[in-house]
Amino acid sequence: MKLQKNTRLALYSVLEFALDPARQIAAAEIAAKYGVSPHHLAKVLSELARAGVVESVRGVGGGYRFAGNARRLTLMDVIRMFEELSEPDGERREPGERTPVGRALSAVLSEIDEIATATFSSITLATMLRLLERQQRQAANAARLSGRAERAAARRAARRD
Amino acid sequence: MCVILFAGRVVATRRARREGPDGARTQAAPEPAPVVAIRAVRRGDLREIVAIDAAVTGIEKRAYWHALFRRYGVAGDADRQFLVAEADGAVVGFVIGEVRDWEFGSPPCGWVFGIDVRPEARQRGVGAGLLAAICAGFRRAGVTKVRTMLARDNTLILSFFRSQGMMAGPFIPLEMDLAHGGPR
Numbered sequence: 640m641k642l643q644k645n646t647r648l649a650l651y652s653v654l655e656f657a658l659d660p661a662r663q664i665a666a667a668e669i670a671a672k673y674g675v676s677p678h679h680l681a682k683v684l685s686e687l688a689r690a691g692v693v694e695s696v697r698g699v700g701g702g703y704r705f706a707g708n709a710r711r712l713t714l715m716d717v718i719r720m721f722e723e724l725s726e727p728d729g730e731r732r733e734p735g736e737r738t739p740v741g742r743a744l745s746a747v748l749s750e751i752d753e754i755a756t757a758t759f760s761s762i763t764l765a766t767m768l769r770l771l772e773r774q775q776r777q778a779a780n781a782a783r784l785s786g787r788a789e790r791a792a793a794r795r796a797a798r799r800d
Numbered sequence: 801m802c803v804i805l806f807a808g809r810v811v812a813t814r815r816a817r818r819e820g821p822d823g824a825r826t827q828a829a830p831e832p833a834p835v836v837a838i839r840a841v842r843r844g845d846l847r848e849i850v851a852i853d854a855a856v857t858g859i860e861k862r863a864y865w866h867a868l869f870r871r872y873g874v875a876g877d878a879d880r881q882f883l884v885a886e887a888d889g890a891v892v893g894f895v896i897g898e899v900r901d902w903e904f905g906s907p908p909c910g911w912v913f914g915i916d917v918r919p920e921a922r923q924r925g926v927g928a929g930l931l932a933a934i935c936a937g938f939r940r941a942g943v944t945k946v947r948t949m950l951a952r953d954n955t956l957i958l959s960f961f962r963s964q965g966m967m968a969g970p971f972i973p974l975e976m977d978l979a980h981g982g983p984r
Binding site for chain 2 (some may be wrong): 713753754757758760761762763765766769770773
């Protein structure tokens with residue numbers, strides 16, 4: 640399953656908002672962080688607001704803030720807002736899909752899609768936030784250990800001098 | 801025998817606060833939290849375990865659970881664990897697993913092959929408590945990895961394991977329909 644640009648942007652944004660649900664974040668801040676145009680992001684955010692996942696905050700320092708339930712909302716719920724996931728109808732089928740080789744290849748591609756769907760459907764935003772926290776903790780530990788090793792190496796070098 | 805006690809509601813609330821923004825909005829329930837004890841299974845628990853499994857899966861498997869009890873109901877064996885969660889004198893959940901050596905070429909690791917919580921006792925941290933208890937047992941048995949496998953359309957339990965930090969492992973399950981093909 641290849642996610643479209645808008646879907647990825649929606650996932651980035653929703654996770655940014657869910658990280659601190661009380662905080663209102665300007666679209667420009669997220670756009671700058673992920674290197675996209677604010678105009679493009681605005682369309683994605685307005686779709687998320689329509690679905691009730693975020694809400695817009697007007698006035699000075701306005702922006703958006705999280706309005707969903709992080710323990711219930713899955714990655715798949717967000718993906719479905721931006722991707723057409725239903726089986727393609729006859730007209731939209733790829734050429735050759737109805738041939739024996741095409742059907743065999745479709746079976747393999749469906750297998751991959753089913754696994755991807757199961758994965759996205761089983762991961763809530765709360766789970767993603769914990770994964771993020773765990774990765775940051777691991778990175779901090781690795782940095783601390785690396786710093787300690789560097790300091791020890793510097794001490795050894797100083798003693799040799 | 802190792803018994804772990806916790807107040808289900810309190811543990812769930814603390815975890816929710818730690819877990820994320822939604823948890824911060826979780827309100828403590830006004831009624832006192834039932835104390836949940838996690839302990840090794842006893843023969844007398846089997847009737848309730850069969851009932852929980854039947855309620856969740858729709859199939860009553862009495863002989864299967866009695867056979868599992870004979871194999872895994874040995875208290876003190878860290879390699880084979882069959883634990884139950886008990887609240888107000890009733891079994892509200894169970895977990896079962898074992899250490900498997902070199903299966904699929906993998907160094908010894910813990911496998912959880914059954915976990916369930918009575919539907920009305922969910923959302924109180926009972927499942928998380930059971931998983932933590934069996935993982936503690938696996939650590940005592942000297943393994944550093946725990947695995948499980950479940951149907952990909954079982955989103956509820958998949959979400960539970962994901963929420964506890966489990967990720968996709970390095971193995972891919974494969975199967976074949978013997979009635980319509982396969983090597984002969």
